[in-house]
Amino acid sequence: MLNLSQLRVAVAAGKQRFDLIRKKHPDLKAYLVLSLPGGQVDIDSSPREILAELSRMVVDDAAKAGALELMSRLERLEWQAKAEPEKERLAKQLDQLALRLRYDAKCQVEIRFKDLNYELIWKLQQDDLVDRNLTPQTKASIRIVLGTISRFAGV
Numbered sequence: 001m002l003n004l005s006q007l008r009v010a011v012a013a014g015k016q017r018f019d020l021i022r023k024k025h026p027d028l029k030a031y032l033v034l035s036l037p038g039g040q041v042d043i044d045s046s047p048r049e050i051l052a053e054l055s056r057m058v059v060d061d062a063a064k065a066g067a068l069e070l071m072s073r074l075e076r077l078e079w080q081a082k083a084e085p086e087k088e089r090l091a092k093q094l095d096q097l098a099l100r101l102r103y104d105a106k107c108q109v110e111i112r113f114k115d116l117n118y119e120l121i122w123k124l125q126q127d128d129l130v131d132r133n134l135t136p137q138t139k140a141s142i143r144i145v146l147g148t149i150s151r152f153a154g155v
Contacts, residue, residue, distance in 0.1 A: 001059050001102040002153055004047060010152035011043055014109035017146050021111075021129050028124075029114040034107050034149065043109065047098035057107050063100040070094040105150035108134060113142065 002010065011034075018032050032043040039054045050057055051067055058064045074090050077083040113121070124144050125135055134145035146152075 002105055002149060002155060003102060004099055006153040006155060007103050007149060009154070010109070010149035013152035014043065014146055014149075017109075017129055017152075018111070021124070021127065021146075024127070024129070025120060025124065027117065028120060029117075030111045031114065032146075033110050033112050035110045036104065036107050040110070040112075047101055048094060050103075051101075057104050059102040059104060061102065063097055063102070067094060067097045067101060070097065103149065105148060105155065107149045109146040109149065109152060111144040111146065116142065118142075 014032060022028050033040040034043055034045070034050075034054070034057065036054065036056055039056060041050050041054045041057070045053065047058075047067075048071065051064070051071060055064075055068070058067075070090050070093055074087060074094070077087050077090070111124070118139070121142050121144065122139060124130055125132070125137055125141075129146070131145045131147045131151075134147070135141075136143055
């Protein structure tokens with residue numbers, strides 16, 4: 001499990017690795033995501049976006065349950081134009097609770113392609129900057145994994 005500051009360290013390290021890959025392969029047109037089987041979020045997603053789009057990435061505990069409840073209440077208030085003070089209060093509570101969320105250490109930093117260049121993808125599969133144990137080593141796959149967030153966070 002990683003806390004928010006460890007997740008931020010992992011994201012920064014993943015982006016650094018991606019920058020090195022782009023320098024080696026300047027024709028690469030891609031972006032990074034955080035991924036678990038069956039879902040993904042943009043690497044720069046906030047805790048709130050992670051909860052909304054890939055809640056499995058957040059470890060089930062009281063903080064997650066509370067955050068999901070606050071998000072649900074905020075969504076209901078979106079329909080009420082006069083509820084601005086209440087929305088602000090709930091948003092602040094959610095931001096505070098986000099600091100207590102824990103993230104699944106097995107979540108992976110992966111490359112997603114804007115343009116599929118199969119020759120380049122096959123080169124990336126063999127690149128030392130890619131986690132070759134997590135990246136399928138087959139021409140049938142376009143999945144490129146840089147590593148897990150726990151590895152990037154150094155935990």
